[in-house]
Amino acid sequence: MHVSRAESGGDPVGSRPAGAGPRSWYEASARQRLDLLLDPGSFAEFLAPPDRVVSPHLALFDLPHQFDDGIAVGRGRLGGRDVLVAAQEGRFMGGAFGEVHGAKLTGLVKAARDLASTPVLILFDTGGVRLQEANAGELAIAEIMRAVIEARAAGVPVVGLIGGRAGCYGGGGLIAACCSALVISEQGRIAVSGPEVIETNRGVEEFDSRDRALVWRTMGGKHRRLIGAAGTFVDDAVAAFRAAAIECIGENGAIDAAVLAAEQERLDTRVQRFGTMEDGLDIWAALGIPDPKSVPGMPAETFIPLADQFGVNGHDAR
Numbered sequence: 001m002h003v004s005r006a007e008s009g010g011d012p013v014g015s016r017p018a019g020a021g022p023r024s025w026y027e028a029s030a031r032q033r034l035d036l037l038l039d040p041g042s043f044a045e046f047l048a049p050p051d052r053v054v055s056p057h058l059a060l061f062d063l064p065h066q067f068d069d070g071i072a073v074g075r076g077r078l079g080g081r082d083v084l085v086a087a088q089e090g091r092f093m094g095g096a097f098g099e100v101h102g103a104k105l106t107g108l109v110k111a112a113r114d115l116a117s118t119p120v121l122i123l124f125d126t127g128g129v130r131l132q133e134a135n136a137g138e139l140a141i142a143e144i145m146r147a148v149i150e151a152r153a154a155g156v157p158v159v160g161l162i163g164g165r166a167g168c169y170g171g172g173g174l175i176a177a178c179c180s181a182l183v184i185s186e187q188g189r190i191a192v193s194g195p196e197v198i199e200t201n202r203g204v205e206e207f208d209s210r211d212r213a214l215v216w217r218t219m220g221g222k223h224r225r226l227i228g229a230a231g232t233f234v235d236d237a238v239a240a241f242r243a244a245a246i247e248c249i250g251e252n253g254a255i256d257a258a259v260l261a262a263e264q265e266r267l268d269t270r271v272q273r274f275g276t277m278e279d280g281l282d283i284w285a286a287l288g289i290p291d292p293k294s295v296p297g298m299p300a301e302t303f304i305p306l307a308d309q310f311g312v313n314g315h316d317a318r
Helices: 030-037 099-115 131-153 171-178 195-202 212-219 221-226 238-249 257-274 280-286 300-310
Strands: 044-046 071-078 081-088 120-124 158-162 181-185 232-234
Touching (some): 030 071, 030 081, 030 120, 044 099, 071 099, 071 238, 081 238, 099 120, 131 158, 131 171, 158 171, 158 238, 181 221, 221 300, 232 238, 232 300, 257 280
Parallel strands (some): 181 232
16 A cells, blocks of 8 residues: 555645644654644543653653653544544653553553454654663553554554654564554654664674664665565655555454464565565665665655555565
8 A cells, every 4th residue: 555645635634724733744743743643623632741640760860751751642533533543752752661651552552452443543753662661661562562462353453653753663663563554654764673772782893873874774664665564655744644544544454363374474485585685775676676776765756656566565564
């Protein structure tokens, strides 16, 4: 599936007055993304800032807290359909998971599981788990993953949207892998270990985290779309993310043993096909792309049909 800039141009989000907010997904804050993604005026927040549910741990490290703990959760409508939605704020502690942050997302997804009819949208923007809340954060990741799988087993689509400043790293990458569909822009990045973590553990000779081109060839949105780790690539525009999300929540997000077996087979095939390759350029060439070096500079309207032609289009395998 793909959504082009032209296809998203007539989306209802365009009915808002000019200048009503940023049009770039990457530049927008979590709350701006929610405001522009959902049907106007439909968002109702759970545990909003006035409720002042904050992390109990940050003060111990003399760190500032935020009254929503870096994530906004609630309900709204998307294209006229009820949805549950969570948006991480990458500008607060890199969108990292802590005890309260994780509990809010866990509760939202469990509510979707129990309703068994309302899709979930997760607007990822995270560097992983907070070191200051490591145990609680890791536990939260496990609880969220379980809730996502249980929601999908109940037939609920769980859609991840990735295009923020912090990317989708660490436990966020694991949760994204559990989603029924992922929408990503060029600015989006998905990985379990971030560039600096890889460099620290393996050395700069293995991975130079300062080589931004290498980072994007390894973890960036274009590469993730080409290898099938994200099913939908969009331009860095709120309208494009909205159009793709509307399409994704209409798809079957259910998971069962047969889906898991097929996913494992696709992952095995990916390792067999690309496991010995050292660079994204090698993988792109193996996919049959005529000029792999041109991919990083391609605009979305050029890249999307190329990805549809040469990319891996298998569902679910991250």
